[in-house]
Amino acid sequence: MKKILFFVLPVLASILVFLLILFLIDKSNSKGALQVTSIPKSKVFLDGKPIGETPLCKCEEDQMLKVGNYTVRLVPNDSKVSPYEQKISISPSVLTVVDRSFGQGALSEGSVIKLSPISEKEAQLLIISFPEKAEVLLDNEIVGITPLLLKKITESDHEIKLRKSGYREKSLRIRPVKSYKLEALIYLSINPKLEDKSIIPSISPTPTSEEKIEILNTPTGFLRVRAENSISSSEITQVKPGESYAFISEEKGWYQIKLPDDKTGWISSQYAKKLTEEVKDKDN
Structure with missing residues (x-):
């Protein structure tokens, strides 16, 4: 036995x-x-x-x-x-x-x-x-x-x-x-209560915030970027953990990001998180 x-x-x-x-x-x-x-x-x-x-x-x-x-x-x-x-x-x-x-x-x-x-x-x-x-x-x-x-x-x-x-x-x-x-x-799941929501006092030039998406670790070592926010949509490229991209929009578990060639694509938000970066007002 x-x-x-x-x-x-x-x-x-x-x-x-x-x-x-x-x-x-x-x-x-x-x-x-x-x-x-x-x-x-x-x-x-x-x-x-x-x-x-x-x-x-x-x-x-x-x-x-x-x-x-x-x-x-x-x-x-x-x-x-x-x-x-x-x-x-x-x-x-x-x-x-x-x-x-x-x-x-x-x-x-x-x-x-x-x-x-x-x-x-x-x-x-x-x-x-x-x-x-x-x-x-x-x-x-x-x-x-x-x-x-x-x-x-x-x-x-x-x-x-x-x-x-x-x-x-x-x-x-x-x-x-x-x-x-x-x-x-x-x-592990992100704790929304601990996300960085601090507001930094504005000084001249006036800072504004720009949202970015950081790619997290995945079991495969990469994350597929799809043409639409669906797992059945075609893959247009792949991104790697640690990389960050401009955030465009969000839809039911998906982030739309801007790629280096100015194209946009969708990634699963399960393996990504939002970042907020300060950028200087270009008019100042």
Whole structure:
């Protein structure tokens, strides 16, 4: 008999709690389980095929997925919220957990949690965040900056907390397992209350403000620019994290930006944020 490592995901306020439960299945099993949760309720697609609605758990042996790589797509029942896609991998006898709390653009947050077998006889923890360089606290002690690999973690309940200026703090509880690396991919949401809205006293020449869009880190290392504000629209170019562009307009999870060749295009606001720059009045 072989153990399947299984996560249970209750949501307690803003804290995601992951409990690890052990189940027994046949040794010959070459499948893994998938759990998907979201706020609000969403339709779930796997490689383009509908498999149900959240909360969803392909956890029974006859429902489990073949080992391999998949694309999970969540389409919220609220049509005002943009869909979400995430590439995942299913491993033998392990549950992969996808959680998403939808908001407008960069106000969305979520996580993908899985276990990967390792050769070392210890428990490890890998924490990756978007955006990166978030401060990591393990049981309220600062242990580093993302991306971060922690080794020789005790097999007991732990709380990990991520903090980054301008973003909402995110916490979750985990239980590492010996001979496995627990991988936590965490998406932070912008905290609108902490956005820079300070007003600088005007002096001569009079400063005015110009909005720009900064490209945030993405899982692919780039962000597609589309002709229209739709994922089905044609791609006209790609932009990279750290770059900034003039802001033109905003529409339901999309930003319209001005490109260097004076053309305009649309990007997902999930991986971008507004910046305000001071520019001098050209008439002075």
